[in-house]
Amino acid sequence: MTEEVDAAQRRVEQVLLGGDRLYTRQEACDKAGVPLSRAESLWRALGFASVPDEAVVFTDADVEALRTTDALMSAGVLDPNLTIATARVLGQHLSRLAEWQVDLLRDVLKANPELGADERQLGRFVEGLVPALERIQNHAWRRHLAAYAGRALATSGEELESHSEVVGFADMVGFTTFTRRSNEDQLVSVVDKFDALTAEVVAENRGRIVKMLGDEVMFVADTPRQGAEIALTMLERAEADPDLPSLRAGMAYGYVVSRFGDVYGSVVNIAARLTSVARPGTVMVSRELADELSDLGPYALRHRRPVSVRGFSRLRLSVLRRSDEEVPSIPLVPDVPRRRRR
Structure with missing residues (x-):
């Protein structure tokens, strides 16, 4: 044999x-x-x-x-x-x-x-x-x-490497708990659904997935409207799927450096921190992105009190929703540093 x-x-x-x-x-x-x-x-x-x-x-x-x-x-x-x-x-x-x-x-x-x-x-x-x-x-x-x-x-070399973009993260809420009580088939099914949903929504709105990080996706978009549609649509479709956990998202807009398919800069860090303080089913955006979206139409923004997170003191942020939705007062989740893997 x-x-x-x-x-x-x-x-x-x-x-x-x-x-x-x-x-x-x-x-x-x-x-x-x-x-x-x-x-x-x-x-x-x-x-x-x-x-x-x-x-x-x-x-x-x-x-x-x-x-x-x-x-x-x-x-x-x-x-x-x-x-x-x-x-x-x-x-x-x-x-x-x-x-x-x-x-x-x-x-x-x-x-x-x-x-x-x-x-x-x-x-x-x-x-x-x-x-x-x-x-x-x-x-x-x-x-x-x-x-x-x-x-x-159509773009100069310098602008292509260093330019303003929307950077966003979205992750599945309670995924760690889900992995402890699920078998392998259930885990694979949820991850596959999450991957398919994010790929579909990002492609529909002309964005780009930078990387998948287990239960989290990092994406970029050229314009604030595209970024807003990606984040809001992801959360809406996840809520409509009974087999997927709720999502939460954070986005920031500004100057980024692109290199080998990845993006770098404080905008990336801000978007990650905003995701960590977002409630389930909520999109948190930086004040710079909120200013860009305020005159674009079907969006409602609720400015929140500044919050201090790891690496940023008094970070200004807003909750993003569609304009036909009621925007409730949402308490913030304190930023708890993740324990490093050994």
Whole structure:
């Protein structure tokens, strides 16, 4: 049985790697014409595990990837000072994607045990699956690339990296308690619903998800109206779904720095702090964002007393709701620093 499993694993690996393992790391670098030190820095940034000098683990595809990267750097397309940082971000995102896809493959094999029992049949299945996944990933990447390129080409480089944006967070209320009393299937179902809801609402309102943080989503929007619609619609749809906990959100507007798909600056920190003091079903916004929204139409804003939170003294904030809703007086939740994970 063990020999059959090993044979199946070797077959799948060969399909995924595009060929056999043929080279040590020095041999791969020599064949690509790339210094070993540069290649090792790139491999570490991509998240590849270190291997002994004598281990034969690299394929012709690894050699070609090294050669292509070096050619792009030599042509000035990739800044040598940014290549490693770019590889690190790419490796982190693709690692998560690969983990999910392997879980998907395991579910398929679990539901169809005859696939895993036959090495050749499993190989044929993976050979058909991988190109399909590549086409889908390539399509999604090109669509996002086209959308962002249109904006980037119409904006100066400095404005693209440093500009004003709405930054928001939304999280599920009571999620920690929910995880303690739920089984794995229930937990997966709720997380999947939350991910689907947030992705749908952000896309509908032309925003962008920066990252998912377990029970929390971080998003950005170009305009105050888009940000307001994202936050309010998320909370409304969560309330309408009996299988989802209530959400709460915090948003701020102002100058942010964009780098490698993430955003930085005090606006990000303010939005996070506002989320921590928001009540279930409530959107808290910074006073700067409230001022931008005050003349935009279907929104009602209730200014709250300033509150001191971690890193900010007397932070001015407001409750955001749609204008046709009654805006109640909502007490604030004190900002309690989260215990650091050990």
